[in-house]
Amino acid sequence: MLIPREIIEEIVNRTDISDLIGSYVTLKRAGSNMHGLCPFHSEKTPSFTVFSKSNSFYCFGCGSGGDAITFVMKAENLDYPSAVEFLASRAGITIPQDKNELANMGMSRKRVYEMNLAAAKFFRENLFDKSVGFDALNYFVGTRKLSMATVKRFGLGYAPNDFFALTNHMKKLGYTEQELIDGFLCGRSKKGHLYDYFRNRVIFPIIDVTGNIIGFGGRVMDDSKPKYLNTSDTPGFKKSKNLFALNYAKNHCSEQLILCEGYMDVIALHAAGFENAVATLGTALTQEQARMMTKYTKKVVLLYDSDDAGQRATDRAIKILSEVGMDVRILKLNGAKDPDEYIKKFGADRFRALLGESRTGFDFKVSRALANLDLQIPDEKIKASAAICEIIADSASGVEREVFLTKASELLKLPIDVLRNNVEHIIRKRKNEQKKDESRQAQMSIRNIGDRINPDAVKFVGANALEETILGLLLIYEEYRAAVTKGSVSLVADDFVTAFGKKVFSTLFEVYNSSDEFLPAMLGQYFTADEMGRLEKMRQSRLSLTENGRDVLDASIAALKAEKEKKLSAEGGDKFATLRAKQEKLKNQRK
Numbered sequence: 001m002l003i004p005r006e007i008i009e010e011i012v013n014r015t016d017i018s019d020l021i022g023s024y025v026t027l028k029r030a031g032s033n034m035h036g037l038c039p040f041h042s043e044k045t046p047s048f049t050v051f052s053k054s055n056s057f058y059c060f061g062c063g064s065g066g067d068a069i070t071f072v073m074k075a076e077n078l079d080y081p082s083a084v085e086f087l088a089s090r091a092g093i094t095i096p097q098d099k100n101e102l103a104n105m106g107m108s109r110k111r112v113y114e115m116n117l118a119a120a121k122f123f124r125e126n127l128f129d130k131s132v133g134f135d136a137l138n139y140f141v142g143t144r145k146l147s148m149a150t151v152k153r154f155g156l157g158y159a160p161n162d163f164f165a166l167t168n169h170m171k172k173l174g175y176t177e178q179e180l181i182d183g184f185l186c187g188r189s190k191k192g193h194l195y196d197y198f199r200n201r202v203i204f205p206i207i208d209v210t211g212n213i214i215g216f217g218g219r220v221m222d223d224s225k226p227k228y229l230n231t232s233d234t235p236g237f238k239k240s241k242n243l244f245a246l247n248y249a250k251n252h253c254s255e256q257l258i259l260c261e262g263y264m265d266v267i268a269l270h271a272a273g274f275e276n277a278v279a280t281l282g283t284a285l286t287q288e289q290a291r292m293m294t295k296y297t298k299k300v301v302l303l304y305d306s307d308d309a310g311q312r313a314t315d316r317a318i319k320i321l322s323e324v325g326m327d328v329r330i331l332k333l334n335g336a337k338d339p340d341e342y343i344k345k346f347g348a349d350r351f352r353a354l355l356g357e358s359r360t361g362f363d364f365k366v367s368r369a370l371a372n373l374d375l376q377i378p379d380e381k382i383k384a385s386a387a388i389c390e391i392i393a394d395s396a397s398g399v400e401r402e403v404f405l406t407k408a409s410e411l412l413k414l415p416i417d418v419l420r421n422n423v424e425h426i427i428r429k430r431k432n433e434q435k436k437d438e439s440r441q442a443q444m445s446i447r448n449i450g451d452r453i454n455p456d457a458v459k460f461v462g463a464n465a466l467e468e469t470i471l472g473l474l475l476i477y478e479e480y481r482a483a484v485t486k487g488s489v490s491l492v493a494d495d496f497v498t499a500f501g502k503k504v505f506s507t508l509f510e511v512y513n514s515s516d517e518f519l520p521a522m523l524g525q526y527f528t529a530d531e532m533g534r535l536e537k538m539r540q541s542r543l544s545l546t547e548n549g550r551d552v553l554d555a556s557i558a559a560l561k562a563e564k565e566k567k568l569s570a571e572g573g574d575k576f577a578t579l580r581a582k583q584e585k586l587k588n589q590r591k
């Protein structure tokens with residue numbers, strides 16, 4: 001079932017798109033438009049534009065584009081109905097929760113949160129029930145030495161060693177099987193019955209910054225595998241967009257955030273008074289998480305395990321955090337495998353002192369690059385300086401590079417000019433490679449190679465260009481849409497050559513003819529967010545031109561029809577097509 005047009009219209013009208021997008025991206029005004037760095041691909045110069053006039057956005061780098069709803073679909077990773085719901089609640093609009101509608105819209109976030117809260121209560125009751133949760137409570141309080149206050153503060157719990165305990169409990173509370181599966185609390189067995197997803201695990205509720213329980217992490221208490229089990233992405237939960245304990249840390253992190261690997265690390269740190277600790281949710285740090293952190297702080301201290309996997313994760317995190325302009329520090333623990341153990345062994349004060357000594361990403365990388373090299377041996381010194389110059393070249397700031405160069409020159413006992421030349425050479429080389437890459441990509445997009453949205457565009461380059469012109473005009477101008485419906489412009493779906501063009505045309509007129517007033521945002525129900533980007537490209541390429549008159553439309557349609565005939569006759573001597581081509585020719589001669 002479709003969302004009523006009135007609702008979409010109200011949401012679109014009440015949402016100021018630059019305000020919406022501005023809460024995700026820093027936008028700078030340029031004339032009537034706004035520019036910023038695209039949130040959907042990695043870039044250094046802004047190619048992302050918000051058009052206030054058309055209430056839309058488009059990225060000239062990656063082709064993302066559309067209206068406010070499309071933006072939320074992409075930015076929040078939601079489907080159309082959930083994105084509508086997201087914007088509705090942002091704008092204070094209530095969507096009629098008619099039963100039929102609900103069934104078709106999937107589970108609302110509100111319902112997921114309610115369900116999770118009920119499940120969290122169940123887990124907590126089991127933790128404190130001595131006959132069920134004795135070992136689990138002992139794990140938290142005895143083994144991990146957490147105080148009862150900390151256990152309660154983090155809402156910790158226990159999932160009993162039982163396949164049906166939670167399932168039965170939640171069903172009694174009125175949650176349906178589908179809801180329990182959608183919310184990732186239950187799985188369905190091959191035989192078709194429901195079973196508890198978390199069993200015999202201590203439970204860490206994951207709470208978002210507004211206080212909703214959005215999911216759970218479950219950890220075994222022994223060495224069995226998997227060590228951690230996490231809620232998969234659900235209607236209310238995207239792992240890549242949340243951080244464990246940020247709900248608490250957000251109030252204590254104006255100076256810096258501490259990013260660790262596991263839930264227990266975070267809890268141990270909070271318990272020791274470091275309430276600015278957070279962790280990713282069983283996944284590597286994502287760009288979304290890095291951007292989210294910039295809302296709260298300017299500095300992040302990385303505190304990952306010192307094993308190989310931890311080191312790789314550190315490198316990756318340094319890169320991602322630096323890209324969003326974060327000051328990144330790395331902390332290395334000596335004599336303990338994780339912060340929990342460190343604080344137990346050496347105390348909170350020593351940890352605090354250590355925090356003050358956290359190294360910059362530069363120092364950390366340099367010391368690692370030098371780890372197995374002896375600077376007294378000429379060959380190894382050359383290797384070391386090459387490695388360090390590569391590291392310096394990573395920095396985008398000229399001032400920062402000069403600071404690093406001074407340090408490197410002292411360390412390597414080499415003249416700073418020599419090193420500077422080296423670094424500049426590396427930067428030039430990288431730029432050239434990047435340019436080559438970009439021009440290759442541009443070439444590919446010109447030829448539409450790898451066009452996933454419109455695969456036919458490669459084969460029918462000319463026809464595709466005409467289709468984009470025609471559809472661009474039809475998407476913008478009411479008078480042209482009316483002319484097609486009335487038949488004063490002769491154009492039907494079968495005139496289109498590419499399957500995508502045909503789909504856009506049919507859908508556009510289906511929506512147009514079924515409502516009193518056409519609203520481009522309604523097309524989002526029929527197209528993916530990426531396809532909506534293509535529609536936006538069609539609109540914007542026409543809007544950037546001054547010649548959009550009826551003659552442009554007529555000429556393009558005539559040319560497209562000719563392309564279609566060409567295609568048909570090329571398709572193995574289609575007699576019917578040839579015949580039609582002849583008739584057409586005759587008709588034209590008679591005119």
Ligand SMILES: [Zn+2]
Pocket residue numbers: 038039040041048059060061062063064
């Ligand atoms: Zn982009």
